[in-house]
Amino acid sequence: MKRIIVNLFLVAVFLSFSGRILAQEGAPEGWKSIMQIEAEQYRDFQVSPDVDKQGKRPMDLVPKTSSPSREIFGYLPYWQSDTSIVNNLNYNLLTTIAYFGVDIDGQGNITNGHDWPYSYLINRAHSEGVRVLLTAILFNGTQLSTLLGSQANRTRCINNLVAAVQNANADGVNIDFEGVPSGQRANMTTFMTALADSFHTRIPGSYVSIFSPAVDWSSNFDYDALADVCDALVMQGYDYHWSSAPTSGAVAPLTGYTYNVTWTVNDYLTKTGGDNAKLILSVPYYGFEWDTDGDQPGANTLGTGNSIFYSTAYGNAQQHGRIWHTSSQTPWYRYNNGTWHQGWYDDSLSLALKYNLVNSRDLQGIAIWALGYDGTRLELQGALSDAFGVTAPPLRPNGLYVYNDPNGSVRVIVDRSSGANGYRLYRSADGVSFDGGTDYASANIVLNNLSPDSTYYYKVSAFNDNGESNQTEVLGVRPAGGxxxxxxxxxxxxxxxxxxxxxxxxxxxxxxxxxxxxxxxxxxxxxxxxxxxxxxxxxxxxxxxxxxxxxxxxxxxxxxxxxxxxxxxxxxxxxxxxxxxxxxxxxxxxxxxxxxxxxxxxxxxxxxxxxxxxxxxxxxxxxxxxxxxxxxxxxxxxxxxxxxxxxxxxxxxxxxxxxxxxxxxxxxxxxxxxxxxxxxxxxxxxxxxxxxxxxxxxxxxxxxxxxxxxxxNITTGVETPGPPELVRGFHLEQNYPNPFNPETTIGFTLNLASRGEVQLRVFDTLGREIKTLVNEKLPAGRHEVRWRGDNQFGEQVPSGVYLYQLRVDGRQQSGKMTLLK
CATH class of the missing domain: 3.40.50.880 (Class I glutamine amidotransferase (GATase) domain)
Known part of the structure; x- marks a missing residue:
């Protein structure tokens, strides 16, 4: 599949906008959720032939050695199911994967399995202690009435889903029925009650969940009854502004507007009688970009917006300038290339605030739409780890550098991983078959006595008492003796x-x-x-x-x-x-x-x-x-x-x-x-x-x-090492944790002793110096400094984004950090 930014051609809806979500039955004609839009967009998606997805019966689920503090439930759409994506998932920060999914019709038949059962995924997830659910998809109101209104059709659907999960040795089911017509409230409850009873009886220990709307406009979902029979209600926490929204705004506002994520959570808690242990808040790893008639939030949109993965939105915001929308507590960006464009999305900071809500309300956990939409970026994993990863292994090291040191050794350096006790270096002679790894306490590993006649390949993971992270990409080096x-x-x-x-x-x-x-x-x-x-x-x-x-x-x-x-x-x-x-x-x-x-x-x-x-x-x-x-x-x-x-x-x-x-x-x-x-x-x-x-x-x-x-015309040989100033390098690490409260650690490494004073200073986003943390000559090696969120007078500074700058012998590097209070 080539295109990542998806053009969404929907009928524009003209409605005075008060910030409300338009979800399920009762929304203006033409409204569709991101899940329905993408399911329709990729209906004919052909999976990569890189693996036999219909292999032998998958392995059983093994116990997870260390788990996040809450449920972390991720939707994996079939159009995101390449093995490279499956292998890149951080299973340490997942408890459940919902494969999205199989299409259901009004008779209760599975009309398109979309490569289910996906044996490769199930085996990989089960080996990591992560359960796999099958998502049943139906977005057609007429067929939903046919299905829910007939006991025979309901029973047929349940039997088909149980068989599909049993044959795949999977662990349960997730129901995503959208556009449920008015008058189906009791039938929906009857269906889910029978579904849960059948799964729990025929597949002991199975997990039954339902995706439910942010706002139940036509009262088709009996939250209290559904919470009684299901293991979880996955509450929609996005599409508060949608693809064809008449004005620009936050996709998942935590606050502000008439309806927002906080309102949704409180609505569910009220209607379920405070059954917080059954509630999961879904969050977006996507956003929308609209053409607009102006540069301010709430500008009129000029047609249907484009959905953008987080990995795209992040780059766009870096390019055009990330703006924080205080009312909704979400980021956005804007630019003009003859027409104004606005992009609204969620990042690690806005998601961290939503995770704080989940923790403060003591909900079962969070769900993600969708896994893989963050690409290989680690910020969103960092937010998960900070909120729910107290018993989880560290994140994969982000940056990796393998190089010939001028003194003749080889160094392997990684960016420090938050929460890591050490780093595991894997070695290979061909880049395919690796040894079992060697542990090092430092993120700066020195290797000696390597043959100049061999090429060496390496990859690195981070570990702590809870386990090991994913591994980095493979890099190599040819020793040069300089x-x-x-x-x-x-x-x-x-x-x-x-x-x-x-x-x-x-x-x-x-x-x-x-x-x-x-x-x-x-x-x-x-x-x-x-x-x-x-x-x-x-x-x-x-x-x-x-x-x-x-x-x-x-x-x-x-x-x-x-x-x-x-x-x-x-x-x-x-x-x-x-x-x-x-x-x-x-x-x-x-x-x-x-x-x-x-x-x-x-x-x-x-x-x-x-x-x-x-x-x-x-x-x-x-x-x-x-x-x-x-x-x-x-x-x-x-x-x-x-x-x-x-x-x-x-x-x-x-x-x-x-x-x-x-x-x-x-x-x-x-x-x-x-x-x-x-x-x-x-x-x-x-x-x-x-x-x-x-x-x-x-x-x-x-x-x-x-x-x-x-x-x-490159000069070769060990006789020509670079001049001293070229190897007098230093590296400033990302602070950890980030975001932080009340303190954070900033690490940096000097390859050689400094000739003059090393300065590490903190600034606000207006460039005003807040505090000098270091101002002295330092020896070579790695150094750490803690900042406790105070200024030069010892006074606490307000929440916000701050810059830290390391200056060594006339050269400087900078980073950003976020203080939350």
């Missing part, structure tokens, strides 16, 4: 609509070594956080894969690092099939400027229908005439949407797609050497619109890499 000239950056984080094994560096490393070079490697998160400086390297190889609009091929933060690198004479080889589509076709003016002026490309089209490219005669790829790339059958993934690109700004076409004239379809690669932007030192870029890792066989990859590195 500074290496090449950095490989893994920027391929996408999991939706692709197959991402997070170990594609093993397709790069052999080709770099075959060309006679040594290398270091880093995750793009490590580059963004400042764990590694691009300026330390003669050349950077950037893995973009199929990174697209949801995960951003080059985020604004990444662009702000690549631009000075190229302006100062750096050399960049980047490959990826969605870069042009993301930056040029879908990008902002800043994205488009970066694409044109720094990647030196003109985007022609999104999809060139071929899996072959060839070098231009007389160019650096001359003689490479039949370069085939993967169609999904050669060990990586299907490159089904390669961009067509042409050179711009003095660049040269380097590869074409044979049989597809570049004037009409664009070419496959461009190259450029010269000055970039305001730079006075010539740099170079080679940009290939096909992911390098998908080229096969290996000899073809070797040929392409050798040509690129020869074009870059």
């Amino acid at each position: 500074a290496a000239p090449i950095l490989v950056v893994n920027g391929f984080d996408r999991t939706t609509g692709t197959v991402n094994t997070f170990n594609f560096i093993r397709r790069y490393a052999p080709s770099i070594v075959a060309a006679g070079y040594r290398f270091d490697a880093a995750s793009n998160e490590a580059v963004i956080s400042g764990l590694v400086s691009l300026a330390n390297y003669q050349a950077v190889i950037w893995i973009s894969g199929e990174e697209g609009t949801a995960d951003e091929s080059f985020s604004l933060a990444e662009q702000q690092l690549v631009v000075p690198y190229l302006e100062e004479g750096g050399q960049l080889f980047v490959s990826g099939s969605e870069i042009g589509y993301d930056l040029s076709e879908r990008g902002t003016s800043t994205d488009q400027g970066f694409y044109l002026n720094y990647l030196k490309a003109d985007y022609v089209r999104d999809q060139v229908a071929t899996h072959t490219m060839a070098g231009i005669s007389g160019g650096i790829f001359d003689g490479l005439l039949n370069l085939t790339f993967d169609d999904g059958t050669h060990g990586t993934y299907n490159v089904d949407y390669p961009d067509g690109i042409n050179p711009a700004g003095g660049a040269t076409l380097a590869m074409t797609y044979p049989g597809f004239p570049s004037g009409q379809y664009g070419g496959a690669a461009i190259l450029y050497r010269g000055n970039f932007g305001l730079g006075q030192v010539p740099g170079a870029v080679v940009y290939m619109a096909v992911p390098f890792e998908t080229i096969y066989p290996a000899a073809n990859r070797d040929g392409v890499m050798a040509a690129v590195l020869q074009y870059f």
Whole structure:
């Protein structure tokens, strides 16, 4: 599935808006929940053929070794069911996964199973102590009347669902019936009573739940009776502003407006007689972006909005400026490209406030729509961990950097994980088979006595007394006995609509070594956080894969690092099939400027229908005439949407797609050497619109890499370590916990002792200094400082976002933190 931002074509509803949600029966005609919209959008979605989903009977559920303090219930839609997504889920912060789902008709038949039973998911979840439910979906009012109004149809539906769950060795059912017609209140209760009784009798220990509306406009749901028979009511906590809302506003307002999340929770508590132990609050990992007639909240919308995953909304807010809406206690952003656009969503801060509500009302827990919508970002997991993870393992380390230390050793550094007691380093000779791991107390691991004739691959997890986190992506290093000239950056984080094994560096490393070079490697998160400086390297190889609009091929933060690198004479080889589509076709003016002026490309089209490219005669790829790339059958993934690109700004076409004239379809690669932007030192870029890792066989990859590195004219050998100032690095970590109250810890590492005073200071968002935490010379090593939310006079400061800045020998790094009170 290619598109991540979904165009939602619904009939606009004209209604004076008082902040109310329009849910279920009683809403104006044309209203649909996000779940119904997406279910209809992806009705014909074809799952990836990467795994046999109909395997043998799945394993039994094993006991969970450590559990969150409350129920964490996640919906996993079938269009988010690729194994790369399943493998990327944080099972430490999940108790239940509801597979969404199977379609039901009015006769009680399952009309579309959407790959149920999903054996791979069930086995993975059960092995982690996470139960799996089957969601039954029906959104048609007429068919709901037929189903609920007939005992025979109700019984048939129940028997079909019990059989589907039993055959999958799953753990229960979730009912999502939306648009229930008036007059079906008693029938709905009768159905759920019989369903729960049948499941609990025929599958002992099974879990029966129902998705229920934020506002029951027509009183079709007897909350009290449903709470008596079900194990949980999953309360809708979003769509307070919906896709076709007449005005812009918060998707899930905690406060403000006439109806909000707090109102919904209180309404349920009142109607169930305070049965808090049966109530789960669902929260959104998505948002909406509307065209509007102005830049203020509540502006009139100019048509139907686009749903956006959190991973997209986060990047948009970073690009355009995150704004906090005090009334609803949610974030939003706005921008104007000839028309005003407003995007409203939830982030870690707004969700943390909702989790506080769940804890204060002592509810059973929370539910998520939907798993995978945060991509590989960790902020939302952090909010879950802070609220409910007191007995959970730590989060996966975010940034990873593996490099040759100038003294001859190799270092593996990760961003510190909140709550970690240590870090487990896994080693491999091929990037596939790893050892059982070695534990280290420090996030800065030194490895000695490595052979310069071998390539080493590593991945890292964090652990504490409650268990182990997920593992990072795989990175590698070729020991150089000194500074290496090449950095490989893994920027391929996408999991939706692709197959991402997070170990594609093993397709790069052999080709770099075959060309006679040594290398270091880093995750793009490590580059963004400042764990590694691009300026330390003669050349950077950037893995973009199929990174697209949801995960951003080059985020604004990444662009702000690549631009000075190229302006100062750096050399960049980047490959990826969605870069042009993301930056040029879908990008902002800043994205488009970066694409044109720094990647030196003109985007022609999104999809060139071929899996072959060839070098231009007389160019650096001359003689490479039949370069085939993967169609999904050669060990990586299907490159089904390669961009067509042409050179711009003095660049040269380097590869074409044979049989597809570049004037009409664009070419496959461009190259450029010269000055970039305001730079006075010539740099170079080679940009290939096909992911390098998908080229096969290996000899073809070797040929392409050798040509690129020869074009870059890189100095090799251990005789040329970088100058001292390039290795005098430091790294400022994200504070933890974050958000925090009453105190937080800020960690940083100095690779060498400082020449002058090290300064660590706290500022407010207006740039006013709040407090100096450190102002002294410090030795090399890792340091920690605690801030207790006070100013230089010892007075407590108010809640809000604060900046912390580390300055070392004239260079500085900054971070953001949020104080909650």
